[in-house]
Amino acid sequence: MSGRTMQVLLSTYNGEKYIGDQLDSILQQPYEHIKVLIRDDGSSDNTVAIIENYCNRYRGRIQLLKGKNIGVIPSFWTLMQQADQKAAYFCFCDQDDVWMSDKTVRAVHQLEKMEQEQPYGITIPAMIFTATQLTDAQLNPTVIWPGKPAREPSFYNALIQNIAVGATVSFNYQTLRLLMNTQDDVNLSNIQMHDWWMYLVISSMGKVQFDPQPSIYYRQHSNNAVGGEATTFQKVKKKWRSYKKHKDQKLLVRQAQEFQKIYGAQLTNQSMIEQLQAFVTPRTDFAAKLKFLRKCRLYRQSFIENLLFRFLIIIGYI
Template structure:
């Protein structure tokens, strides 16, 4: 049976950590190991992990690190991942995996001829795992590199990738200060060179609580309020373009011609309104919904992106 390694980053996660790890150890797919990197926790997270390791010898390895932040922590996990595994899963510290999560992913990825990544929606749940709704909603358009440059639709904790994908990611060392999130970077890289498989059926219970790094349990009004607040906070930062430039610096020379052309069009300077209108005419980039796509075009026109 092909080996699967789960890559988990922890930080002050003692409250829900044991429940998450147990849901991994109880997976229907049995050839699973866990590599945990603790990102400098100040609570009892490391003690909880060590107790679980004692009860499950040979299944879990712990790396105790300094506080680097979630993005850099996951990149370190990739660098230290098991070179003999066939598949790799990202994992958060406070969710619960459905029992067939890994089995479904492995089954889907076996059809990939080369570089491949699998991801799904999630079942949002409250603090006590009571179901709220499926999130995010099914995508309106296909996954692609042209989508990934301006929108992340892949929830990191649902991601499973094959070894070719992992090798692609560790072949370069990006400046994580220029990345929006590790899962966004992964979506961009794999969609550029391989196959991204999406399944709208959830594979995990995504717990919503006060300490979530991100969350999907918001009303439509609150969602747009958050977008506007983010717009005001980051106006002038051009975060999407910074991430795209970082990608171009590392992988641009490996892209096929049309993808490279679209990447270069996106990152070039557009000082005049005429240049921005011309860009929109040539661009193949898109966000998933019609509304989000109009927002993208508007932000280009006002030179926010």
């Protein structure tokens, strides 16, 4: 395995309770070539003081950016803008999880393998994401989530569903460059989440891989519950409420339109071009909706969620 640098992109906000555990798990990784770039999103507790203490203890390995409270997506976007251009690999990181000891070694190995599989020495954008080991607030393991996707990660999935848990995502420099080459043109208000945007972009122009082996202990507590242990019915019920609440905003279509604006001209796969255009084209009557569904190749990862997607198309929520 190479000795190329992996930079951790970590956004913090009022994370004094758990940030020390997370930083310890990063700095104790056996892969030695790790640097950490932290952007604090305007914390009002002791988070910054704790991080500054780590900066003093691990000089040269941790860099802290102090900022105003701008929210999750802009904070991670800023981290990508400020990322080390000499690093080969990067990964997103949340403040309240704990990394498994082999996380970075596995990530670098998998990304290197994905790069080496390309012909003629061409390096393409590549990202991996993994399952997580859900835990309670005290890091007692509960269940592994999510399970292996029913279907492979792809652009046809990414247009309408994000299956990449951001805290597990690792990616190569070509991915960073692809996203940041258009940084000034992207309207972040049209993006659902930074990890979803990356999944959408890289699934269309690079390689995306899922690893079913967990790489993090995904701490569940009152401030971050993600519903990882919810039943399929509960998840669908939650999604229905969300779609109903935002029915006039058409959030998925807005994100797809933003993608088309930024990257549509770079797409070379004719099927992707056609499916994207069909999804963003207004469906003004019942006949148009049926025509779209007959030719639609987009999919979510469960049978019930696919039924919900089709129903939402029919009633005009998407």
